[in-house]
Amino acid sequence: MFYFDSTMIILLPAIIIAFWAQNKVNSAYNKYSKVRTMNGYTGQQVARMMLDEAGLWDIQIEVINSKLGDHYDPSSRVLRLSPEVYSGQTIASAGIAAHEVGHAMQHKEAYKPLVVRNSIVPVVNISSSVSWILFFIGILMGFKGLVTLGIVLFSGAVIFQLITLPVEFNASSRALNILKTRNILYNDEVNGATKVLDAAAMTYVAAALMSISQLIRLIAISNRD
Known part of the structure; x- marks a missing residue:
């Protein structure tokens, strides 16, 4: 393992940012999950109103037993919300x-x-896992081609993280605009929601930085004599 130790410093900034981002989202969520809105709508009611107004009547809303595990499943067209949300x-x-x-x-x-x-x-789910196997086999056995292939496959994970950023930022922008224009939230409430979503977005930024740093690290290892 000592062979890889010196390259760990490449990951340090991303690791620090990741910890900061996670603390930021936990802090924002913990604070604003205790502040009741003036209208008193539940998360389910907010989602249902927005879906119906967008013509998405067929999308069901389900409860998923996972804190902050909220997500939209495009394959089954189901919106899943944690019990708290x-x-x-x-x-x-x-x-x-x-x-x-x-x-x-x-x-x-x-x-x-x-x-x-x-x-x-x-493709990314498979390539990101296979990439590490190929990379380490290539390093241990001295097969430069496998090392390069591992790096190329891992690049797919980096691309995925980068594409995720505009997806998440755009979803938050849409959400905040509707919450404000439809008067679902008011003034300081919108600011609070913005802080929650901005904090959540930073976790995706941190993930992207981590994947980029990891890619740089793999390249650095492969260039060693």
Whole structure:
């Protein structure tokens, strides 16, 4: 393992940012999950209103037993919300529910970055795992071709992380715009929801930086004599 130790410093900035981003999202969520909205809508009600107004009546909303595991599943066209978001009448629950509806709207409109991301998911899931195996076999056995192939395959994970950024930022932008214009949230409530979603977005930025750093690290290792 000592062979790889010196390259770990490449990951250090990304690791620090990742910890900061996770603390930021936890802090924002914990704060605004305790602040009840003036309208008192639950996350489920917010999502249902937004979906119906977007003409997405067929999309069902389900509860998933996972804290902050909220997501939109494009394959089954189901919006899944954690219990806290589904039943919560808070700024955090409204913001998160609206964000996931933003993804459903992207799906309906065939938003390009989302289409590209969804199309490469199966390939990236396989290539990102295989890349490490090929890379380490190549390093241990001195097969430069396998090392290069591993790096190329891992690049797919980096591309996926980069494409994810506009998808997430756009979903948040859609969510906040609707929450504000439809008067689902008011003034400081919108600011609170913005802080929650901005904090969540930073975790994706951190993930992208980590994957880029890891790619640089692999290249650095491969260039060793």
